[in-house]
Amino acid sequence: MDDRERALDAAHRRATEFLQTLDDRPVWPRASLDEMLGAFGGPLPAHGMDPAAVVDEIAQRADPGLVAIPGGRFFGFVIGGTHPAALAADWLVSAWDQNSGSSTLTPATVAMERVAGKWMLELFGLPASASVGFVTGGQLANFTCLAAARSAVLARHGWDIAELGLRSAPRVRFVIGADRHGSIDRAARFLGIGRSEFTIIASDDQGRMRADALERTLEGEDGPLIVCLQAGEVHTGAFDDFGALIPIAQRHRAWVHVDGAFGLWAAASASLRPLTAGMHLADSWATDAHKTLNVPYDCGMAIVRNPADSIAAFRTGGDYLIYSGLDPWDVTPELSRRARGVPAWAAMRSMGQDGIARLIDGLHANAVAMAAGLAAIDAMEVLNDVDYTQVMFRLETDDATRALGAAILADGTAAVTGAEWRGRATLRCSMSSWATTTSDIDRTVSAIRRLVNA
């Protein structure tokens, strides 16, 4: 065997060993960052080392600092697991080493990405002619869509931002919900839209933008306008009422963007699809494959109704680049990049339409079961309507809630993360992994009951 084969064999063996520990290992890392810096630090060694031995060394040293995200009881933030086909396909991506910005150079991986994008548009009920740019995640998907939005709304008002820049441009009014995800604020910052320029619309008790408030705020508005809506609020899982909100925004010629990092996937389930009703009327949508579709990091999608709007924002003029139709680098900020559409294609091919619907329905069913189990614990309150994948809960005081959060992580049976909601400390469970079983829900509820009663 040559070095490559031996190194890959070592990686296969070590990866399998790690996956086999998932059911039993503490979910939260046992080692701190400082301990990990100790394990990997020191000066760069003067001399090299056998590649397979490097892989073994990495696996041994990293182990105590790894968090069991691909297991069945990681419920923190909103983070998906790794579907087997997607994981294995991701290994091929690295072995193939295809720089997938251009269809001329890498037709196989660009084709898979294009088909994966088409499949997603069908699953989401979005226009088949939309462009789908594969980026690193939801943050970059929001940025990419909003960059297209910014140049398009300025162009409608006679301003070519590529030529004239932003400095003297008409002001773009940026309208967002009170419970938007923080990545919307960051995307705005990257785009030269400052916090003091935000127009923030009040939301209801589940975090949905209020239509009456939007209507009132936009009265008389006729300048460049972007309205950001949300499919899947991170605490409650709530969806904005697109059927009510989008027509209001469109009466003012707004560009409507939907942040659906995990929420867009509700459209792939017949029973949950009503949550997304009217969403297809927007101009752009951001979503993730590395969350709900359970592909490895990194994989998000920036979907833009009119591909000309993404091209206006992103197509490069460099004369060494060869154009042939819509290439990945025409609709995303990146040039060189990995073939991140391949694991998405693999996950969808492996599950099929019915398997994807089962995955989404299963996440929802797990959330309902978790909420019921938690609500039955003394002094525990579940705070949200569990319409989708999120469960938010708390004890009677903020101190007790925070102490429970820390105790859950130290116990290691499961991981949930803390948050603030309406000024109170809460804990949050997100159902995002295909690997979660009903027995994982039971084990988690029992562990939390034990910790509450301890």
Ligand SMILES: *Cc1c(COP(=O)(O)O)cnc(C)c1O
């Ligand atoms: C996770 C999330 C994002 C950011 O996505 P990343 O993949 O972490 O970059 C944006 N919006 C919402 C609603 C999210 O849940």
